[in-house]
Amino acid sequence: MTGKSPKESHTIMNELVLPNDTNTLNNLMGGRLLHWMDIAAAISAQKHCNRIVVTASVDNVSFKHSIKLGDVVTIEAKVSRAFTTSVEVRLDVWAQNIPSGTRIKSNEAYYTFVALDKDGYKIAVPELLPETKEETELYNGALRRRQLRLILGGKMKADDATELKALFFGEQK
Secondary structure, three states, rough: OOOOOOOHHOEEEEEOOOHHHEEEOOEEEEEHEEEEEEEHEEEEEHHHHOOEEEEEEEEEEEEEEOEEEOOEEEEEEEEEOOOOEEEEEEEEEEEEOOOOOOOEEEEEEEEEEEEEEEOOOOOOOOOOOOOHHHHHHHHHHHHHHEEEEEEEEOOOHHHHHHHHHHHHHOOOO
């Protein structure tokens, strides 16, 4: 299995915020945005893996600015790192008001997906080969984010999180 560039998994999805997508304040409902983000992230993960993928976790979703009725939402998703059978996908969400010409970053998040074979069992995924400085930074940070997800999910002991310990305490001897 050969490695892939993050560009091969890059996905851009656009949605128009309609009345049925909003709350009583005419703001996009958070759950609707999370649904759209899950779709964009899954497409990106499937492009990387060439397999069906399922959502394993959603973490670090930040809601920075509200998105209004009539705004165009652009979701940019790309794989930031591949592990044995899973991939982490970075998402950036932009809200654009076309009449006024404004565009603002509204959200960002990390989603994790697991690749499955035709029988529904986990299967190995291609390696990710970062090419730019930004891709390398996302790639390196993914191991720390993964360790934190595993600790919070009860699947790893904090003492075993070597990358996180090095971040907080420096190099361990």
